[in-house]
Amino acid sequence: MADEVFRHDGYMSVCEAGVVSVNGDEVVLDCTVFYPGGGGQVCDTGTIQGFQVTDVHYKGKEIVHIVPGNDLKPGMRVWVEIDWKRRFDLMMGHTGEHLLFCSLKRQDPDIAITKIYIAPTEKYVIVNHDISWEKIRDALMFANQAIDDCLPVRKTVMDRDDPELLEKVRIKLDRIAEDEEITVVSIGDIDLSACSGVHVMETSEIGALFVDRKVSAGKDGVAIHFKVGKEAISSAMALANTCLQVIDETGSKPEDIVRTVGNMKKDLALAAEARKAAAKQKIRSLEPVSVNGVDLYADMFADADKKSLTDGVETFKSKGGVVAFVSVAESVSVMVADGSKKVDCKKVLSDVLSKFGGRGGGKPDFAQGGVPDKALADEIYKTLVDTVKSCL
DSSP: OOEEHHHHOTTOOEEEEEEEEEETTEEEESEEOOOOOBTTBOOOOEEETTEEEOEEEEETTEEEEEOTTOOOOTTOEEEEEEOHHHHHHHHHHHHHHHHHHHHHHHHOTTOOEEEEEEOSSOEEEEESSOOOHHHHHHHHHHHHHHHHTTOBEEEEEEOTTOHHHHHHSBOOGGGSOTTSOEEEEEETTTEEEEOOSOOOSBGGGGOOEEEEEEEEOGGGOEEEEEEEHHHHHHHHHHHHHHHHHHHHHHTOOGGGHHHHHHHHHHHHHHHHHHHHHHHHHHHHTOOOEEETTEEEEEEEEESOOHHHHHHHHHHHHHTTOEEEEEEESSSEEEEEEESSSOOOHHHHHHHHHTTTTOEEEEETTEEEEEESOGGGHHHHHHHHHHHHHHHO
16 A cells, blocks of 8 residues: 555655555555545646646555556656645635535534535535525624634544534544544634545635535535635635626615515516416407418417417417417527418428527427527518418
């Protein structure tokens, strides 16, 4: 087994090592500074003797470095160097995740971690249920105070039979092999968590911690995305600026903006329901035009919901009629249906939309599509109706 330097010194970014074995792109060393990933944190990248290391992982008990195109040989002494900027970002992120979760748990004792992901591109912790933005705000205030307080971050090794392990430490013991060393990371006196990842030595090195979004993670719960350091500050400033723009646009006071937006959301929902009811009524009262003995149901709608239009299409189609609907919102939506077997809806739609830069598809008895420019709605509708009539 290699000497895993990262376990006792996360700040060591270079070392000299001996090549133990080479199997194509797979290289095993007698010691390494490369963290092979684990605990939700991705692996390090860097170089071995100038060759790029693109992946590092455990294979059994050995750490395997993936080094494409290398010319290394067993017995060689080589210079090993990780991408330090990437490593330090991961150290800040992983310690930041510990700090964020323990701060969230202070606000919501029932919250639990489902999954963690720490990478340069994104960082998030998935928790078992949603948590309010008010509680996230309070958690961030606690976490950033801990960063200002420059709390020590320490690693210790605990015995599996230590009575304090399950009592005081956040740990999923079933995920740790019987023969595996249990490393516990402490943040001052505010958190104890079993973790084998790499961490900073003091909370002040994180710089800042900020949650920029939360999204559903399906059956796993809710993913809380966060940033650390300069990225946290930049993200907070960008979102604050966006909020200020919203405040200006709505004419609201900063302290009232949440209520203002909530009221606007309710108004929009009521307006949508009103449009939906109006569309249903318009469809119900729509009278057909007879074209060579076939009933043609044609009309334009303002921002009608798709279900109302589709239900109307199916009703008229089942009566043996032909349908030509156009709905105008941010773009133009077009529906063509035929219950008479006289109109090839797919061809009609293609012929019409191609003249206006639109796209669509379907079958001979039903097709739908759209055009981005809503200013063309009247012309599209006229062309559609004329095209359908020419087929009857």
